[in-house]
């Protein structure tokens with residue numbers, strides 16, 4: 184596992200990667216942040232990620248649920 188850039192947990196997983204391994208897309212199941220290894224350093228490393236946007240356990244406890252995806256009304 185990889186450390187999440189935003190929340191700092193060690194649960195980030197590889198979502199997909201380029202066939203030539205030129206980039207990897209990571210996603211965090213805890214805060215849902217995602218980043219690609221080719222993004223600017225501020226977006227892909229915890230140390231460089233802006234402190235104002237970093238989350239902690241305390242921050243995340245104060246959030247309400249993520250919005251749910253509604254069901255499709257016009258089924259075919």
Ligand SMILES: [Zn+2]
Pocket residue numbers: 187188189190191192211212213214215216
């Ligand atoms: Zn996270």
